Amino acid sequence: MPYVSAVVDLEGGGTVKGNLIGIDPDPAKIKMGMPIEVIYKKAPRKDAEGNEYLTYYFQPRS
Amino acid sequence: MTDVFVLGVDMIKFGRFPEQTVPELGAKAAQMALDDAGLKIQDMEALYCGNLYQANAMVGQRILQEIGQTGIPVVNCANACATGATAFREAWMSIKAGIYDLVIAVGVEQMGRGLLGGGGGGKGIPKEGLLGSGTMPTVFAEAGMEHSRKYGTTFEQFAKVSVKNHHHSTLNPKAMYQIETPLETVMNAEMISYPNTKLMCSVNVDGSAAAVLASERKAKELGLRRAVRVKASVLTSDPWTDRDLVMPDVNTCTRLAAKKAYEMAGIGPEDLSLVELHDCFATAEILHYENLGLCKDGEAGRMIDQGQTALGGKIPVNVSGGLLSKGHPLGATGIANIYEVSTHLRGEAGKRQVPNARFGLTHVIGLGSACAVHVLEKVA
Numbered sequence: 001m002p003y004v005s006a007v008v009d010l011e012g013g014g015t016v017k018g019n020l021i022g023i024d025p026d027p028a029k030i031k032m033g034m035p036i037e038v039i040y041k042k043a044p045r046k047d048a049e050g051n052e053y054l055t056y057y058f059q060p061r062s
Numbered sequence: 063m064t065d066v067f068v069l070g071v072d073m074i075k076f077g078r079f080p081e082q083t084v085p086e087l088g089a090k091a092a093q094m095a096l097d098d099a100g101l102k103i104q105d106m107e108a109l110y111c112g113n114l115y116q117a118n119a120m121v122g123q124r125i126l127q128e129i130g131q132t133g134i135p136v137v138n139c140a141n142a143c144a145t146g147a148t149a150f151r152e153a154w155m156s157i158k159a160g161i162y163d164l165v166i167a168v169g170v171e172q173m174g175r176g177l178l179g180g181g182g183g184g185k186g187i188p189k190e191g192l193l194g195s196g197t198m199p200t201v202f203a204e205a206g207m208e209h210s211r212k213y214g215t216t217f218e219q220f221a222k223v224s225v226k227n228h229h230h231s232t233l234n235p236k237a238m239y240q241i242e243t244p245l246e247t248v249m250n251a252e253m254i255s256y257p258n259t260k261l262m263c264s265v266n267v268d269g270s271a272a273a274v275l276a277s278e279r280k281a282k283e284l285g286l287r288r289a290v291r292v293k294a295s296v297l298t299s300d301p302w303t304d305r306d307l308v309m310p311d312v313n314t315c316t317r318l319a320a321k322k323a324y325e326m327a328g329i330g331p332e333d334l335s336l337v338e339l340h341d342c343f344a345t346a347e348i349l350h351y352e353n354l355g356l357c358k359d360g361e362a363g364r365m366i367d368q369g370q371t372a373l374g375g376k377i378p379v380n381v382s383g384g385l386l387s388k389g390h391p392l393g394a395t396g397i398a399n400i401y402e403v404s405t406h407l408r409g410e411a412g413k414r415q416v417p418n419a420r421f422g423l424t425h426v427i428g429l430g431s432a433c434a435v436h437v438l439e440k441v442a
Contacts, residue, residue, distance in 0.1 A: 005194035005255075007204060007309045015305040017194035027256045032211040045187040053187055 006058055008036050022059035035061040066157045067281040067289040067441070070099025073271035073401045076238040076389035079172070082268070084116055088170035089128035091270035091394070095166065096129075099274040100284075103130040106274070107162040112139045112149030112169035113393040125168060142428025143342065144297070145169065146271065146396025151434060153275045154295045163280040169398070170270035171391035177254075199255035199263055199343060201429065204309055206257055206345025213360045215348060217257040221248040222366045223344040224262045224386055230373060231383025233414035236398075238267045238389035262344035267389035271397035273404075286441050290404045293421070293437040294326035300431035312346065312427050316353035319435040323423070324355070327437040331355040334377060335419040336406055338399035340426045341384040351379070354425060354435075373414060381406075381414045396434060399424040407440040 006020040036058045043053040072094035111122030122136035141148040146169030153167040178198040209215050225245050231237035243261055251259040281289050300315040341347040351362040356377050371379035382388045382402040403422030405411045420440050427433040
Protein backbone atom coordinates (compact mmCIF):
# COMPACT_ATOMS: atom_id res chain seq x y z
CA MET A 1 0.00 0.00 0.00
CA PRO A 2 1.63 3.27 -0.98
CA TYR A 3 1.86 5.84 1.81
CA VAL A 4 3.50 9.23 2.10
CA SER A 5 6.62 9.61 4.23
CA ALA A 6 7.08 13.31 4.95
CA VAL A 7 9.76 15.46 6.57
CA VAL A 8 8.13 18.50 8.15
CA ASP A 9 9.62 21.70 9.57
CA LEU A 10 7.67 22.80 12.63
CA GLU A 11 6.75 26.41 13.36
CA GLY A 12 9.00 27.44 16.19
CA GLY A 13 11.81 25.14 15.13
CA GLY A 14 12.63 21.51 14.77
CA THR A 15 12.06 18.96 12.02
CA VAL A 16 10.11 15.72 12.30
CA LYS A 17 9.41 12.76 10.01
CA GLY A 18 6.00 11.14 9.85
CA ASN A 19 3.19 9.89 7.64
CA LEU A 20 1.21 12.47 5.68
CA ILE A 21 -2.43 11.37 5.54
CA GLY A 22 -5.61 12.85 4.11
CA ILE A 23 -4.06 13.23 0.66
CA ASP A 24 -3.65 11.02 -2.41
CA PRO A 25 -0.17 9.41 -2.44
CA ASP A 26 0.38 11.08 -5.82
CA PRO A 27 3.66 12.97 -6.28
CA ALA A 28 1.90 15.48 -8.53
CA LYS A 29 -0.53 16.45 -5.74
CA ILE A 30 2.02 16.87 -2.96
CA LYS A 31 3.95 20.12 -2.99
CA MET A 32 7.08 21.04 -1.09
CA GLY A 33 6.30 23.76 1.42
CA MET A 34 2.59 22.96 1.62
CA PRO A 35 1.11 23.91 5.00
CA ILE A 36 0.61 21.00 7.34
CA GLU A 37 -0.94 20.41 10.73
CA VAL A 38 -0.14 17.73 13.28
CA ILE A 39 -2.91 15.48 14.58
CA TYR A 40 -2.91 12.61 17.03
CA LYS A 41 -4.59 9.26 16.54
CA LYS A 42 -4.43 5.76 17.85
CA ALA A 43 -1.69 3.76 16.11
CA PRO A 44 -2.83 0.79 14.01
CA ARG A 45 -0.30 -1.44 15.80
CA LYS A 46 -0.18 -2.91 19.27
CA ASP A 47 2.95 -4.21 20.94
CA ALA A 48 3.63 -7.82 21.92
CA GLU A 49 1.78 -7.34 25.21
CA GLY A 50 -1.30 -5.91 23.51
CA ASN A 51 -0.68 -2.28 24.60
CA GLU A 52 -2.15 0.45 22.42
CA TYR A 53 -0.23 3.52 21.29
CA LEU A 54 -1.08 7.11 20.44
CA THR A 55 0.86 8.57 17.55
CA TYR A 56 1.12 11.74 15.49
CA TYR A 57 0.28 12.17 11.82
CA PHE A 58 0.55 15.09 9.43
CA GLN A 59 -2.37 16.22 7.32
CA PRO A 60 -2.87 19.15 4.95
CA ARG A 61 -3.91 22.24 6.89
CA SER A 62 -7.58 22.94 6.27
CA MET B 63 55.99 10.52 5.11
CA THR B 64 56.19 7.91 2.38
CA ASP B 65 53.93 7.74 -0.65
CA VAL B 66 51.70 4.68 -0.74
CA PHE B 67 51.16 2.55 -3.83
CA VAL B 68 48.63 -0.05 -4.85
CA LEU B 69 50.67 -2.93 -6.28
CA GLY B 70 47.89 -5.46 -6.72
CA VAL B 71 44.11 -5.12 -6.84
CA ASP B 72 41.24 -7.28 -8.01
CA MET B 73 37.63 -8.24 -7.38
CA ILE B 74 35.50 -11.29 -8.03
CA LYS B 75 32.60 -10.96 -10.48
CA PHE B 76 29.72 -9.90 -8.23
CA GLY B 77 26.77 -12.28 -8.06
CA ARG B 78 24.80 -14.50 -5.70
CA PHE B 79 26.78 -17.26 -4.02
CA PRO B 80 24.66 -18.69 -1.22
CA GLU B 81 26.71 -21.88 -1.09
CA GLN B 82 29.95 -19.97 -0.32
CA THR B 83 30.90 -18.54 3.06
CA VAL B 84 31.92 -14.92 3.61
CA PRO B 85 35.56 -15.86 4.37
CA GLU B 86 35.67 -18.05 1.24
CA LEU B 87 34.54 -15.10 -0.89
CA GLY B 88 37.00 -12.77 0.82
CA ALA B 89 39.84 -15.25 0.45
CA LYS B 90 39.19 -15.51 -3.26
CA ALA B 91 39.59 -11.76 -3.80
CA ALA B 92 42.61 -11.66 -1.47
CA GLN B 93 44.36 -14.37 -3.47
CA MET B 94 43.51 -12.62 -6.73
CA ALA B 95 45.00 -9.34 -5.49
CA LEU B 96 48.12 -11.11 -4.24
CA ASP B 97 48.51 -12.86 -7.62
CA ASP B 98 48.02 -9.51 -9.35
CA ALA B 99 50.90 -8.10 -7.29
CA GLY B 100 53.04 -11.21 -7.80
CA LEU B 101 53.21 -11.64 -4.01
CA LYS B 102 52.14 -14.18 -1.40
CA ILE B 103 50.23 -13.91 1.89
CA GLN B 104 53.57 -14.57 3.61
CA ASP B 105 54.76 -11.21 2.24
CA MET B 106 51.94 -9.26 3.92
CA GLU B 107 52.60 -7.61 7.26
CA ALA B 108 48.96 -6.91 8.17
CA LEU B 109 45.43 -7.54 6.91
CA TYR B 110 42.58 -5.06 7.16
CA CYS B 111 39.20 -6.66 6.53
CA GLY B 112 36.04 -4.75 5.70
CA ASN B 113 32.79 -6.62 6.39
CA LEU B 114 29.60 -5.27 7.93
CA TYR B 115 27.10 -8.06 8.49
CA GLN B 116 29.56 -10.34 10.29
CA ALA B 117 31.53 -7.52 11.89
CA ASN B 118 31.84 -9.33 15.20
CA ALA B 119 32.74 -12.69 13.67
CA MET B 120 36.46 -12.35 12.93
CA VAL B 121 36.10 -12.49 9.15
CA GLY B 122 39.70 -11.29 8.57
CA GLN B 123 41.12 -14.10 10.66
CA ARG B 124 38.85 -16.62 8.92
CA ILE B 125 40.20 -15.37 5.58
CA LEU B 126 43.72 -16.14 6.80
CA GLN B 127 42.51 -19.63 7.72
CA GLU B 128 41.72 -20.03 4.01
CA ILE B 129 44.92 -18.58 2.56
CA GLY B 130 47.57 -18.89 5.28
CA GLN B 131 47.59 -18.25 9.02
CA THR B 132 50.79 -16.25 9.20
CA GLY B 133 50.09 -14.65 12.56
CA ILE B 134 49.94 -11.12 11.17
CA PRO B 135 47.80 -8.40 12.78
CA VAL B 136 44.20 -8.42 11.55
CA VAL B 137 41.76 -5.57 12.02
CA ASN B 138 38.09 -6.07 11.16
CA CYS B 139 36.51 -2.80 10.04
CA ALA B 140 32.87 -1.72 9.95
CA ASN B 141 31.58 1.63 8.71
CA ALA B 142 28.27 0.97 6.93
CA CYS B 143 28.69 1.39 3.15
CA ALA B 144 32.12 2.95 3.69
CA THR B 145 33.39 -0.30 5.24
CA GLY B 146 35.63 -1.38 2.37
CA ALA B 147 37.12 2.07 1.87
CA THR B 148 37.75 2.30 5.62
CA ALA B 149 39.69 -0.98 5.53
CA PHE B 150 41.67 0.35 2.55
CA ARG B 151 42.33 3.62 4.41
CA GLU B 152 43.47 1.87 7.57
CA ALA B 153 45.92 -0.11 5.43
CA TRP B 154 47.09 3.13 3.79
CA MET B 155 47.51 4.83 7.16
CA SER B 156 49.59 1.99 8.58
CA ILE B 157 52.07 2.35 5.73
CA LYS B 158 52.01 6.16 5.89
CA ALA B 159 52.86 5.92 9.59
CA GLY B 160 55.89 3.86 8.69
CA ILE B 161 54.73 0.81 10.62
CA TYR B 162 54.56 -1.57 7.64
CA ASP B 163 55.79 -1.80 4.05
CA LEU B 164 53.30 -4.30 2.61
CA VAL B 165 49.68 -4.65 3.70
CA ILE B 166 46.54 -6.21 2.24
CA ALA B 167 43.01 -4.80 2.52
CA VAL B 168 40.02 -7.05 1.75
CA GLY B 169 36.35 -6.11 1.50
CA VAL B 170 33.62 -8.75 1.40
CA GLU B 171 29.86 -9.02 1.88
CA GLN B 172 27.00 -11.47 1.42
CA MET B 173 23.84 -9.43 1.13
CA GLY B 174 20.66 -11.48 1.04
CA ARG B 175 17.68 -9.64 -0.47
CA GLY B 176 15.33 -6.81 0.46
CA LEU B 177 15.49 -3.20 1.61
CA LEU B 178 18.20 -1.80 3.84
CA GLY B 179 17.39 0.25 6.86
CA GLY B 180 14.09 0.93 8.52
CA GLY B 181 15.21 -1.02 11.64
CA GLY B 182 12.82 -2.30 14.22
CA GLY B 183 13.03 -4.37 17.34
CA GLY B 184 13.28 -3.32 20.95
CA LYS B 185 10.35 -2.28 23.13
CA GLY B 186 7.17 -0.70 21.92
CA ILE B 187 5.96 -0.89 18.34
CA PRO B 188 7.99 -0.63 15.13
CA LYS B 189 8.06 2.91 13.77
CA GLU B 190 8.81 1.89 10.19
CA GLY B 191 5.90 2.85 7.98
CA LEU B 192 4.13 4.52 10.92
CA LEU B 193 6.36 7.53 11.44
CA GLY B 194 7.38 7.80 7.83
CA SER B 195 10.03 5.48 6.43
CA GLY B 196 13.67 5.23 7.46
CA THR B 197 14.57 2.77 4.72
CA MET B 198 17.45 3.58 2.40
CA PRO B 199 15.28 4.02 -0.73
CA THR B 200 13.30 6.65 1.18
CA VAL B 201 16.31 8.45 2.64
CA PHE B 202 17.72 8.87 -0.84
CA ALA B 203 14.34 9.66 -2.35
CA GLU B 204 14.05 12.53 0.14
CA ALA B 205 17.49 13.78 -0.77
CA GLY B 206 16.51 13.65 -4.44
CA MET B 207 13.24 15.48 -3.82
CA GLU B 208 15.14 18.21 -2.00
CA HIS B 209 17.32 18.65 -5.09
CA SER B 210 14.16 18.69 -7.16
CA ARG B 211 12.71 21.41 -5.01
CA LYS B 212 15.82 23.58 -5.30
CA TYR B 213 16.59 23.06 -8.99
CA GLY B 214 13.57 21.46 -10.63
CA THR B 215 15.34 18.15 -11.26
CA THR B 216 12.86 15.70 -12.77
CA PHE B 217 12.03 12.03 -12.30
CA GLU B 218 13.25 11.54 -15.87
CA GLN B 219 16.64 13.09 -15.15
CA PHE B 220 17.14 10.82 -12.14
CA ALA B 221 16.10 7.83 -14.26
CA LYS B 222 18.73 8.66 -16.88
CA VAL B 223 21.41 7.75 -14.33
CA SER B 224 20.19 4.15 -14.36
CA VAL B 225 20.07 4.07 -18.15
CA LYS B 226 23.71 5.24 -18.24
CA ASN B 227 25.06 2.94 -15.56
CA HIS B 228 23.24 -0.13 -16.79
CA HIS B 229 24.64 0.57 -20.25
CA HIS B 230 28.17 0.93 -18.86
CA SER B 231 27.93 -2.41 -17.09
CA THR B 232 27.43 -4.23 -20.40
CA LEU B 233 31.13 -3.48 -20.94
CA ASN B 234 32.21 -4.75 -17.50
CA PRO B 235 32.64 -8.52 -17.13
CA LYS B 236 32.82 -8.10 -13.33
CA ALA B 237 29.35 -6.56 -13.02
CA MET B 238 26.47 -8.56 -11.57
CA TYR B 239 24.01 -7.33 -14.20
CA GLN B 240 24.91 -6.52 -17.79
CA ILE B 241 21.53 -5.48 -19.18
CA GLU B 242 20.55 -2.40 -21.18
CA THR B 243 17.54 -0.60 -19.73
CA PRO B 244 15.90 2.09 -21.87
CA LEU B 245 14.45 5.14 -20.13
CA GLU B 246 10.80 3.97 -20.30
CA THR B 247 11.77 0.63 -18.76
CA VAL B 248 13.49 2.39 -15.85
CA MET B 249 10.62 4.82 -15.25
CA ASN B 250 7.90 2.17 -15.53
CA ALA B 251 9.60 -0.31 -13.20
CA GLU B 252 7.97 -0.92 -9.82
CA MET B 253 8.04 2.27 -7.72
CA ILE B 254 9.90 1.68 -4.48
CA SER B 255 10.06 5.21 -3.03
CA TYR B 256 9.27 8.09 -5.39
CA PRO B 257 11.22 8.92 -7.49
CA ASN B 258 13.32 5.76 -7.14
CA THR B 259 11.91 2.78 -9.03
CA LYS B 260 13.29 -0.73 -8.60
CA LEU B 261 15.78 -0.15 -11.45
CA MET B 262 17.03 2.98 -9.68
CA CYS B 263 18.09 1.10 -6.55
CA SER B 264 21.49 -0.55 -6.18
CA VAL B 265 21.44 -4.31 -6.36
CA ASN B 266 22.06 -6.52 -3.35
CA VAL B 267 24.71 -8.98 -4.38
CA ASP B 268 27.55 -10.98 -2.86
CA GLY B 269 31.05 -9.86 -3.68
CA SER B 270 34.60 -9.26 -2.58
CA ALA B 271 37.56 -7.13 -3.60
CA ALA B 272 41.10 -6.73 -2.29
CA ALA B 273 44.13 -4.50 -2.68
CA VAL B 274 47.81 -4.91 -1.82
CA LEU B 275 49.37 -1.65 -0.67
CA ALA B 276 53.07 -0.86 -0.41
CA SER B 277 55.39 1.85 0.84
CA GLU B 278 57.37 3.77 -1.76
CA ARG B 279 60.55 1.96 -0.77
CA LYS B 280 58.97 -1.45 -1.22
CA ALA B 281 57.14 -0.47 -4.40
CA LYS B 282 60.38 0.71 -6.04
CA GLU B 283 62.10 -2.51 -4.96
CA LEU B 284 59.33 -4.67 -6.46
CA GLY B 285 58.80 -2.57 -9.58
CA LEU B 286 56.47 0.32 -10.38
CA ARG B 287 55.32 -0.81 -13.81
CA ARG B 288 51.68 -1.46 -12.81
CA ALA B 289 51.69 0.50 -9.56
CA VAL B 290 49.06 3.12 -8.80
CA ARG B 291 49.83 5.97 -6.40
CA VAL B 292 47.35 6.83 -3.62
CA LYS B 293 47.32 10.64 -3.81
CA ALA B 294 44.64 11.18 -1.19
CA SER B 295 42.73 9.19 1.40
CA VAL B 296 40.02 10.98 3.37
CA LEU B 297 37.31 9.87 5.78
CA THR B 298 34.65 12.08 7.35
CA SER B 299 31.63 11.60 9.58
CA ASP B 300 28.55 13.80 9.13
CA PRO B 301 28.95 17.24 10.70
CA TRP B 302 25.80 18.54 12.42
CA THR B 303 23.45 20.35 10.04
CA ASP B 304 19.93 21.58 10.58
CA ARG B 305 17.88 18.52 9.65
CA ASP B 306 20.67 15.92 9.61
CA LEU B 307 19.27 13.77 12.41
CA VAL B 308 15.88 13.42 10.67
CA MET B 309 16.93 13.65 7.04
CA PRO B 310 20.52 12.36 6.79
CA ASP B 311 22.66 14.95 5.03
CA VAL B 312 24.82 13.09 2.51
CA ASN B 313 25.78 16.35 0.82
CA THR B 314 27.71 18.13 3.58
CA CYS B 315 29.49 14.92 4.58
CA THR B 316 30.62 14.30 0.98
CA ARG B 317 31.59 17.93 0.28
CA LEU B 318 33.79 17.95 3.35
CA ALA B 319 35.56 14.75 2.26
CA ALA B 320 35.95 15.88 -1.36
CA LYS B 321 37.42 19.25 -0.37
CA LYS B 322 40.01 17.58 1.85
CA ALA B 323 40.81 15.01 -0.84
CA TYR B 324 41.44 17.61 -3.54
CA GLU B 325 43.66 19.55 -1.13
CA MET B 326 45.60 16.45 -0.17
CA ALA B 327 46.05 15.40 -3.81
CA GLY B 328 46.90 18.92 -4.95
CA ILE B 329 44.39 18.72 -7.83
CA GLY B 330 40.91 19.94 -8.68
CA PRO B 331 37.88 18.10 -10.09
CA GLU B 332 38.83 19.33 -13.58
CA ASP B 333 41.96 17.15 -13.40
CA LEU B 334 40.02 13.92 -12.93
CA SER B 335 39.85 11.40 -15.75
CA LEU B 336 37.12 9.29 -14.18
CA VAL B 337 35.01 8.96 -11.04
CA GLU B 338 33.49 5.96 -9.29
CA LEU B 339 30.95 7.45 -6.89
CA HIS B 340 28.33 6.05 -4.56
CA ASP B 341 25.22 5.59 -6.71
CA CYS B 342 23.36 3.58 -4.08
CA PHE B 343 20.24 5.07 -5.69
CA ALA B 344 19.91 7.00 -8.95
CA THR B 345 18.98 10.15 -7.01
CA ALA B 346 22.26 9.93 -5.08
CA GLU B 347 24.41 10.09 -8.20
CA ILE B 348 22.86 13.40 -9.27
CA LEU B 349 23.61 14.95 -5.87
CA HIS B 350 27.18 13.75 -5.88
CA TYR B 351 28.01 15.41 -9.23
CA GLU B 352 27.66 18.66 -7.32
CA ASN B 353 29.03 17.35 -4.01
CA LEU B 354 32.24 16.22 -5.69
CA GLY B 355 32.56 19.46 -7.62
CA LEU B 356 32.13 17.84 -11.04
CA CYS B 357 29.75 20.68 -11.86
CA LYS B 358 28.35 23.78 -10.14
CA ASP B 359 25.36 23.51 -7.80
CA GLY B 360 22.17 23.21 -9.80
CA GLU B 361 23.92 21.92 -12.93
CA ALA B 362 23.70 18.19 -12.28
CA GLY B 363 20.46 17.79 -14.23
CA ARG B 364 22.06 19.41 -17.26
CA MET B 365 25.15 17.18 -16.86
CA ILE B 366 23.13 13.97 -17.16
CA ASP B 367 20.96 15.41 -19.97
CA GLN B 368 24.05 16.28 -22.00
CA GLY B 369 25.73 12.92 -21.46
CA GLN B 370 28.75 14.54 -19.83
CA THR B 371 29.13 11.69 -17.34
CA ALA B 372 28.81 8.84 -19.83
CA LEU B 373 31.80 6.93 -21.20
CA GLY B 374 33.20 9.24 -23.87
CA GLY B 375 31.83 12.30 -22.09
CA LYS B 376 33.61 15.13 -20.31
CA ILE B 377 33.94 13.27 -16.97
CA PRO B 378 32.96 9.58 -17.09
CA VAL B 379 31.14 8.54 -13.91
CA ASN B 380 30.60 4.92 -12.91
CA VAL B 381 31.79 3.30 -16.13
CA SER B 382 31.93 0.09 -14.09
CA GLY B 383 28.14 0.13 -13.96
CA GLY B 384 28.23 1.52 -10.43
CA LEU B 385 26.34 0.19 -7.46
CA LEU B 386 23.19 0.26 -9.58
CA SER B 387 24.38 -2.45 -11.95
CA LYS B 388 27.76 -3.83 -10.88
CA GLY B 389 26.24 -4.28 -7.44
CA HIS B 390 26.71 -3.14 -3.87
CA PRO B 391 28.02 -5.77 -1.46
CA LEU B 392 28.53 -3.32 1.38
CA GLY B 393 31.98 -4.35 2.59
CA ALA B 394 33.41 -4.84 -0.90
CA THR B 395 32.23 -1.70 -2.70
CA GLY B 396 34.87 0.62 -1.24
CA ILE B 397 37.66 -1.55 -2.67
CA ALA B 398 35.83 -2.57 -5.86
CA ASN B 399 35.79 1.06 -6.96
CA ILE B 400 39.53 1.30 -6.22
CA TYR B 401 39.91 -1.72 -8.53
CA GLU B 402 37.92 0.01 -11.27
CA VAL B 403 39.88 3.27 -11.18
CA SER B 404 43.23 1.43 -10.90
CA THR B 405 42.36 -0.69 -13.92
CA HIS B 406 41.82 2.43 -16.04
CA LEU B 407 44.99 4.09 -14.73
CA ARG B 408 46.89 0.94 -15.75
CA GLY B 409 45.32 1.05 -19.23
CA GLU B 410 43.77 -2.39 -18.70
CA ALA B 411 40.04 -1.62 -18.83
CA GLY B 412 39.43 -3.06 -22.29
CA LYS B 413 36.15 -2.04 -23.94
CA ARG B 414 35.26 0.50 -21.25
CA GLN B 415 38.73 2.09 -21.02
CA VAL B 416 38.73 5.84 -20.41
CA PRO B 417 41.55 6.99 -22.71
CA ASN B 418 44.70 8.51 -21.15
CA ALA B 419 43.41 8.11 -17.61
CA ARG B 420 45.74 9.98 -15.24
CA PHE B 421 43.77 10.76 -12.03
CA GLY B 422 40.71 8.94 -10.70
CA LEU B 423 38.48 9.55 -7.69
CA THR B 424 36.52 6.99 -5.67
CA HIS B 425 33.72 7.90 -3.28
CA VAL B 426 31.56 5.93 -0.87
CA ILE B 427 29.16 7.09 1.82
CA GLY B 428 27.57 4.98 4.52
CA LEU B 429 24.57 6.22 6.46
CA GLY B 430 25.13 7.05 10.09
CA SER B 431 27.44 8.49 8.55
CA ALA B 432 30.88 7.84 7.07
CA CYS B 433 32.19 9.22 3.78
CA ALA B 434 35.47 8.08 2.21
CA VAL B 435 37.13 9.66 -0.82
CA HIS B 436 40.33 8.44 -2.45
CA VAL B 437 42.30 9.97 -5.30
CA LEU B 438 44.52 7.63 -7.30
CA GLU B 439 47.22 8.62 -9.78
CA LYS B 440 48.82 6.76 -12.63
CA VAL B 441 52.51 6.23 -12.03
CA ALA B 442 54.12 7.73 -15.11
